[in-house]
Amino acid sequence: MAAKSNLTNMVLVLGLTCLFCSGILGGAYVLTKEPIDKAAAEKTNKAIAQVLPHFTEVKYNEEGHYYTATDGDILVGYAIESTTVGFGGPLSLIVGVTPDGVVYNTSVLSHAETPGLGAKCTTDAKFMDQWKGFNPSIKKLSVKKDGGDVDAITASTITSRAYTLAVENALSTFKEIAGEACNDEAVMPNPDQTSNEGGQDNE
């Protein structure tokens, strides 16, 4: 069936095929870029909405990998991204921390844990619910096996440890953020905050 090969037609056919296919893919990329970005943004917003109380606006801090959520002028809390290594690979969480340093809720952004074992960190209600309102000043942040207060997922201690560590890292990020915020207020109020206060007066 196929045509006889010679240098000219080989180069021509292969070259044209590649050119044509790249053209199609370039077009498809441009067309799908917007919906893809929208889907990604929606996913992040949904994750933040899951881990924090009601808010109206979020701002992303790229350096610290956290989102600051505000409702009008009131600080609702921080949604902090935190990645550790689980059993099957990176385990990424988003941890919502309210300004008083209590975990509001947590959610898994991505993971590579074993289905039916570690992957239960996204479905196991008992494991997930214990993070709601987890107060690190009352409870000890490590799994029960290590003498802490976190109930591990059955047969998935490594995943549970990684999850706990991710929350711990998020909380120490929170402490840094909270510390900075305090210093800012004490030393020199930043201009953003002043304008925010102005907004309050208007209301």
Place this chain on the structure above:
Amino acid sequence: MSKFKLITDGLVKNNPTFVLLLGMCPTLATTTSAINGLSMGLATLFVLVLSNMAISAIAPVVPDKVHIPVYIVVIATFVTLLQLLMQAYTPAMYETLGLFIPLIVVNCIVLGRAEAFANKHGVVESACDGLGVGLGFTASLTVLGLVREILGSGSAFGYNFIGGHDGMLAFVMAPGAFLCLGYLMVLFNKYLKKN
């Protein structure tokens, strides 16, 4: 060969999973649940039909010595297209299958059908062949996923029917995939293929 027979052949006589034993990597890896198996099957079906059609159309002008690279470029284009579309419109599905979508490029079913069928037949027949084999693949993956899900997680299509029980975990993991595949293959060849 009638077009209807081309489709049913792909489902039973040339079933890619249980008879031809092609595409084992995605078969074993993605069938942890019925939904996953079904989505992977449909993704492959999409690529298979389009690549079969495109390849049968260009086959007469493709020089013999470069036909494999040309086919791979065509297949890769459709796979990338599928990947972009899934990412844009079905992000949840993309998250589950994302890793395996690029691997459709090297799925031997797709290149196998191009080599064995599409480059010798017309566009319509090749589309039917792709549809048949694709449906066969989809059906096999769904059945395999369903069996593994029932045994391994005690649910079917995400609906849990034995509440509170976790099922036999081994079936969700790789050894269970091989076991289920083996037994299903035996059953398939004993009862279905004979007729």
